[in-house]
Amino acid sequence: MHFLERRIVLITGKGGVGRTTVSAALARAASATGKRVLLTELGDPEGGYSAIGRRFGREHVAPEPVVVAPNLRLNHLWARTGHELFLGNALPGALVRAAVRSKAVDKFLTAAPSFHEMGIFYHLLTLLKATRKDGAPEHELIIIDMPATGHTLALTSLPDILLRLIPGGPIARAMREGQGFLNDPRLGEAWVVTLPEQLPVTEAIELLEGLRETRMAAGGVVLNRYPADPFTPHEREAMAEVLRSTPMHGQLEFERIGAAQHAAQRLLGAVHVPVITLPEVYAADDPDPVPTLTDVLARAMRGTP
Amino acid sequence: MSPAFDSPIAELLRTQRVVVCCGAGGVGKTTVSASLAIGAARMGRRVLVVTIDPSRRLAETLGVSRNPTEPVPLPVERQRLAGIEAPGSLSAWMLDPQLVSDNVVRGFSKSPEDARKLLDNPIYKNVTAMIAGMQEYTAVEALYQFVLDDTYDLVVLDTPPSRNALRFLEAPSRAGAFLDRRVFNLFLPGEGGAIRRMAQRLLERVMDTAFGADTRKELQQFFELFGNLLGHLNHNQAEMRAFFARPDVGFLLVTSPTQEALTEARYFEGKTRDELGLNLLGYVLNRSLAWARHRPFPRDELLPADAPAVAREALEKLRRLAGTEEALVAQHTALAADLRQRAGGAGVAWILPGLPEGASEMDALLTLSNALLTKDA
Ligand SMILES: Nc1ncnc2c1ncn2[C@@H]1O[C@H](COP(=O)(O)OP(=O)(O)OP(=O)(O)O)[C@@H](O)[C@H]1O
Ligand SMILES: Nc1ncnc2c1ncn2[C@@H]1O[C@H](COP(=O)(O)OP(=O)(O)OP(=O)(O)O)[C@@H](O)[C@H]1O
Numbered sequence A: 001m002h003f004l005e006r007r008i009v010l011i012t013g014k015g016g017v018g019r020t021t022v023s024a025a026l027a028r029a030a031s032a033t034g035k036r037v038l039l040t041e042l043g044d045p046e047g048g049y050s051a052i053g054r055r056f057g058r059e060h061v062a063p064e065p066v067v068v069a070p071n072l073r074l075n076h077l078w079a080r081t082g083h084e085l086f087l088g089n090a091l092p093g094a095l096v097r098a099a100v101r102s103k104a105v106d107k108f109l110t111a112a113p114s115f116h117e118m119g120i121f122y123h124l125l126t127l128l129k130a131t132r133k134d135g136a137p138e139h140e141l142i143i144i145d146m147p148a149t150g151h152t153l154a155l156t157s158l159p160d161i162l163l164r165l166i167p168g169g170p171i172a173r174a175m176r177e178g179q180g181f182l183n184d185p186r187l188g189e190a191w192v193v194t195l196p197e198q199l200p201v202t203e204a205i206e207l208l209e210g211l212r213e214t215r216m217a218a219g220g221v222v223l224n225r226y227p228a229d230p231f232t233p234h235e236r237e238a239m240a241e242v243l244r245s246t247p248m249h250g251q252l253e254f255e256r257i258g259a260a261q262h263a264a265q266r267l268l269g270a271v272h273v274p275v276i277t278l279p280e281v282y283a284a285d286d287p288d289p290v291p292t293l294t295d296v297l298a299r300a301m302r303g304t305p
Numbered sequence B: 001m002s003p004a005f006d007s008p009i010a011e012l013l014r015t016q017r018v019v020v021c022c023g024a025g026g027v028g029k030t031t032v033s034a035s036l037a038i039g040a041a042r043m044g045r046r047v048l049v050v051t052i053d054p055s056r057r058l059a060e061t062l063g064v065s066r067n068p069t070e071p072v073p074l075p076v077e078r079q080r081l082a083g084i085e086a087p088g089s090l091s092a093w094m095l096d097p098q099l100v101s102d103n104v105v106r107g108f109s110k111s112p113e114d115a116r117k118l119l120d121n122p123i124y125k126n127v128t129a130m131i132a133g134m135q136e137y138t139a140v141e142a143l144y145q146f147v148l149d150d151t152y153d154l155v156v157l158d159t160p161p162s163r164n165a166l167r168f169l170e171a172p173s174r175a176g177a178f179l180d181r182r183v184f185n186l187f188l189p190g191e192g193g194a195i196r197r198m199a200q201r202l203l204e205r206v207m208d209t210a211f212g213a214d215t216r217k218e219l220q221q222f223f224e225l226f227g228n229l230l231g232h233l234n235h236n237q238a239e240m241r242a243f244f245a246r247p248d249v250g251f252l253l254v255t256s257p258t259q260e261a262l263t264e265a266r267y268f269e270g271k272t273r274d275e276l277g278l279n280l281l282g283y284v285l286n287r288s289l290a291w292a293r294h295r296p297f298p299r300d301e302l303l304p305a306d307a308p309a310v311a312r313e314a315l316e317k318l319r320r321l322a323g324t325e326e327a328l329v330a331q332h333t334a335l336a337a338d339l340r341q342r343a344g345g346a347g348v349a350w351i352l353p354g355l356p357e358g359a360s361e362m363d364a365l366l367t368l369s370n371a372l373l374t375k376d377a
């Protein structure tokens, strides 16, 4: 997995496919290899709970990263933080102090279109560039649990949009710098999480196509919640025969397993990027799928099946 | 082959002028909206469904992929296949927020000259869709006009994807923050007390340093021209709030069949019915497995006497899957019962099966519309 050599990885996909769960498991597995990992998400401006935080027993997270496990930190990207950092870098000291205190500037940054996104982006850029005393990156790998797809493309194409609007000045410089990370396939990539079902697979294939238009590299696809199949082909045939005449409990699962195999084949035939398959973890076995998924991913990272 | 149309949902579609489908992201708002609209048209109503961001395939099924400027009647051939007969009819419109917004600019700018300048302003061109709440706002603006002119008996309104079901209802106030005259005035050179002028000068310096003077001027032009529309937008906002409180305008919460639905429903009720005085019609539990509750647990007796040994071994394995499945079905069933009770006398809580093939083709939408409109589907 080249995943570990990147600086920034975006975890994308449709609603409910498991982006947050997979992000958490990836971050755990990557940090266990010794990499300094930052796991992050876009903060909810309305102040709702943190989805990623809940995976670590926290209802909320803050813009400032906190250590949650060895080599693993957690925070959220926060527009206001980005604005302050930007003002601090772009303006002379006295002006910054006045600006940060000014209600007018605050109102402007909150209300003016696209400035929310710009703040988030600038915060991300700052985290990417943060270094330790020895000059090594503070966060070697940043994993972002992205919102459901629409917005993903928005964030990756944000620098383009802003550069069209604001071709000069420090904002434009920051956007170009951000592009440098996102659009360099050695530094950044997006992973698409999907489910082994007909429609989600179609959507994942479409999403990969959409990614091509944003100039962000596609790292691969995570096929999440793949159900184990207890049946031999022979048994499957016999069972299908019985179920045709006698519907009973277990049938929905039986059919779902068949459909999952079908969907997986279609995905593998259609995409030209790596596909990592993660198992369905049954709630009866473990209500929290993250530990199991972390093990699977850790093995994939070590290159042992 | 027309079904009975005897469900409580069918009854709602007979009496409402507007049905708004709300719900969290990805739960099936767009799908349910389309299925409701098809169902109502089959019942003989003249229906418009306003959809937002449908999947490519659904847009093709509804025939709206080509023309975003106005509602498109479903082709006659398709209407026949769907079992829609006069006086019933179905039109669909895929809402394009940019287009609606452009229309507002053309209709309400001070002069055609002002309108053109705003439409050409690079800030306006690139960011309208990004303004918080603007998409919801334009959806409502469009809907309002369609209900006022009397072309349709029923408008079914889909709502934009969002993290929670209430974003849509709160959007006018979020857009309101942007549409606040005081915020706008800060960017415009002109009158004001000493403090206001100081704030403006500071802001100008900040902007000039950060973006350069050219962009700052474009921003100011944007705020100036857009500011002229505020009066209209704010007026409409007040009218629209009143409109949504009409008794023939109702809200349906589309929700997942899992336990979280209950929390969401409680919150939604509080907001719509108790706080905003809106007409809460009830719930649609999409992709519920409750319909499978009468299936038997796999027992050997269910196999035919001459079943081969391999079938018996397979049945043994099926039993393990059946345990998980039965528990899930029981959860969905209990949840539906809970919600039915919450909905009370006038409200509905309706379960909708998940279709293995997805729900973007006409066949699937017809299956769902049958399930919505008949008592024992
Ligand atoms: N491999 C898995 N096995 C079992 N359950 C899983 C697995 N992956 C995810 N889940 C469960 O699926 C649900 C949705 O997962 P998650 O919240 O990670 O999805 P998401 O894509 O982040 O959703 P959202 O769109 O709401 O942000 C959760 O209850 C999670 O525990
Ligand atoms: N009952 C169902 N059976 C099968 N597939 C369904 C069902 N309901 C919805 N779907 C499918 O699930 C996906 C999401 O549905 P839909 O687009 O209607 O959700 P939405 O709530 O409008 O999402 P968004 O919040 O992104 O607008 C679509 O691909 C749709 O075809």
Ligand SMILES: [Mg+2]
Binding pocket: A019, A020, A021, A051, A145
């Ligand atoms: Mg999530």
Ligand SMILES: [Mg+2]
Binding pocket: B029, B030, B031, B052, B053, B054, B158, B159, B160, B161
């Ligand atoms: Mg939708």
